[in-house]
Amino acid sequence: MQSLLAVLVTGGAGFIGSHIVDKLIERGYDVCIVDNLLSSNVCNINPKAKFYQLDIRDNLEKVFEENKIEYCIHQAAQVSVAKSMEDAYLDCSINVLGTVNLLDYCAKYKVKKFIFASSAAVYGEPEYIPIDENHPLRPESFYGLSKLTSEEYIKMFAHNFNFEYIIFRYSNVYGPRQDPFGEGGVVSIFCERMQSSKDVIIFGDGTQTRDFIYVEDVAEANCVALETSVSGTFNLSTGKNVSVNELFEILSGLTGYKKSPVYQPKRPGDIAHNCLSNNLLKSVLGFSPQFSLLEGLKKTVEYFIDRSV
Numbered sequence: 001m002q003s004l005l006a007v008l009v010t011g012g013a014g015f016i017g018s019h020i021v022d023k024l025i026e027r028g029y030d031v032c033i034v035d036n037l038l039s040s041n042v043c044n045i046n047p048k049a050k051f052y053q054l055d056i057r058d059n060l061e062k063v064f065e066e067n068k069i070e071y072c073i074h075q076a077a078q079v080s081v082a083k084s085m086e087d088a089y090l091d092c093s094i095n096v097l098g099t100v101n102l103l104d105y106c107a108k109y110k111v112k113k114f115i116f117a118s119s120a121a122v123y124g125e126p127e128y129i130p131i132d133e134n135h136p137l138r139p140e141s142f143y144g145l146s147k148l149t150s151e152e153y154i155k156m157f158a159h160n161f162n163f164e165y166i167i168f169r170y171s172n173v174y175g176p177r178q179d180p181f182g183e184g185g186v187v188s189i190f191c192e193r194m195q196s197s198k199d200v201i202i203f204g205d206g207t208q209t210r211d212f213i214y215v216e217d218v219a220e221a222n223c224v225a226l227e228t229s230v231s232g233t234f235n236l237s238t239g240k241n242v243s244v245n246e247l248f249e250i251l252s253g254l255t256g257y258k259k260s261p262v263y264q265p266k267r268p269g270d271i272a273h274n275c276l277s278n279n280l281l282k283s284v285l286g287f288s289p290q291f292s293l294l295e296g297l298k299k300t301v302e303y304f305i306d307r308s309v
Helices: 015-026 061-067 081-086 088-108 142-161 186-195 215-226 244-255 279-285 293-308
Strands: 006-010 030-034 050-052 071-074 113-119 164-170 172-174 201-203 212-214 232-236 262-264
Touching (some): 006 015, 015 030, 030 061, 050 061, 071 088, 088 113, 088 142, 113 142, 113 215, 142 164, 172 293, 186 293, 201 244, 212 215, 212 293, 215 279, 232 279
Parallel strands (some): 006 030, 030 050, 164 232, 201 262
16 A cells, blocks of 8 residues: 655644645645644644644654655744844744754755745835736845745755755735734734724724735645645735725624724834735646635634634
8 A cells, every 4th residue: 555645744733834734634645743832723733643842943853754754844934023023033043944954854854845935025015016926025024034045045955955846925814723813914813803892903094905815725725836846936825905994894794893993003114015916826836716805704704703602
């Protein structure tokens, strides 16, 4: 009997990583998770996955030896832009050195493919919308810089140690399991506050726009990337943007929230408009997001309602 293909998912107990793990297991892969559980949730861990409570900067020899890892999907990260500006060393340690540590093991154990969660933050202030992969790379935070630096390490490792890679630059990912506290995305924050009848705060005038992609589309794209022989860097997005005011109105309708938003001053460093072109994703990987914003928001609201019961 042929053994299952072994995939390591770092951050597999987290918001996006846990959805990727679920899809991989549905597809019949042998999945193991490395997660330190500092910003994730043990409840998200698929019981069919093998779990190691480790940091990506730890000694991972046992993980690779015991499981004969063939593919690595790297989702673990320090994800807070604000925290990166407060503690650049910590951000670099996790996002850059953690990635290099993982790449060292991937090279040693001859993995076939490395898939990485990068970010729209590598682009900085947009020169044009929608942003394509040829846009200048001028990150405005240490978080964006650490993601960009990791991208370069991945490409050099892949070249020197002969494995394939996919780098995904995520737009704003939302959906079930996203933490509405701390550095949670705006959708989860709005859902939690509307569900609790708390004031919903909008920073700035709400006309700023974002490109929101549903987490199940992101998980599916990672699976597609694993199953193709392509290497490259791709925006993972819907290619459509919506204002924060529009988002508020849609979620108010779905939740029955009756209050008006509370507007507060724009936060320093917030970009006015952000939308990523996904033309390359469609043409090269043949992948298009399947969930409309309304469909994704309905599923997300249902999750928050169920969680509060």
